Amino acid sequence: MLEVRNVNVFHGDAQALEDISLSVEAGTIVAIVGANGAGKTSLIRTIGGMHRPASGRILFEGADIAGLPSHLVCDLGVGQVAEGRQIFPALSVAENLDMGAMLPRARRKRVQNRERVQAMFPKLRERLWQAAGTLSGGEQQMLAIARCLMGEPKLIMFDEPSLGLAPTIVHDVLQTIRDLNAAGTTCVLVEQNVAVSLKIAHKAYVLENGRVTITGTGEALLSDERVRRAYLGV
Structure with a gap:
């Protein structure tokens, strides 16, 4: 590959x-x-x-x-989960996920992929409208991975x-x-x-x-x- x-x-x-x-x-x-x-x-x-x-x-x-x-x-x-997570702290969890789906290859499946990552990371579903910068370190790493997956890598x-x-x-x-x-x-x-x-x-x-x-x-x-x-x- x-x-x-x-x-x-x-x-x-x-x-x-x-x-x-x-x-x-x-x-x-x-x-x-x-x-x-x-x-x-x-x-x-x-x-x-x-x-x-x-x-x-x-x-x-x-x-x-x-x-x-x-x-x-x-x-x-080719997706990347960067060192230090590199989320958008002032945006909500949902908005961070939507940023991951901005790629042309992923836009049509945005809703489907959001359901997929929320099923993988139930804590993110509970915190969709919480500012990403207020999440714990582990939750931010989950968000970074979920945001990457929104791009269909x-x-x-x-x-x-x-x-x-x-x-x-x-x-x-x-x-x-x-x-x-x-x-x-x-x-x-x-x-x-x-x-x-x-x-x-x-x-x-x-x-x-x-x-x-x-x-x-x-x-x-x-x-x-x-x-x-x-x-x-x-």
Whole structure:
């Protein structure tokens, strides 16, 4: 479904990504792990159209999307749940959901999709007319995921979905990702919680200083001595 080929990205004179290559098969969860500053968010934003690569190709369902503006990438079916949730705090929950349905691909199914996400997240149904900024951190993360789903994505990129959440809420969020994947949505998971993300990933990539250094199944990376020493404290 998604293939990144030899992508290079610069922020000014600093190189953020160097010859990054990876692939995401339809119907899988792919984890991208690494320390702060490894290039994970730069990669997600480049795929999503917020950064323009200096070179390389990004293929989504066979079409090269490298350098396309983000609204066109979204309308092709690439959704993103951004780090820090990035909801509209002054708007109501309902208005945030409607913002997610503004994409041309999703407008006709706005009512149907709102019913779907409210069934997935009953707390959002209870708070439809509440200002989104007054929700708890976990509820805001639910809203961020629900807003993304309103856009009818085929693939969702999750950027640090557990950041700042209590352990029980983290479990709920990751279970939601697993449920979405089981229902057919392809997922890319960027997460500092390496152990948890590798447990649910079909495939994983380790980024270090803007480069892919280790690739394998989630299970294989969990038992890889380099990963265990660097990220799992073993």
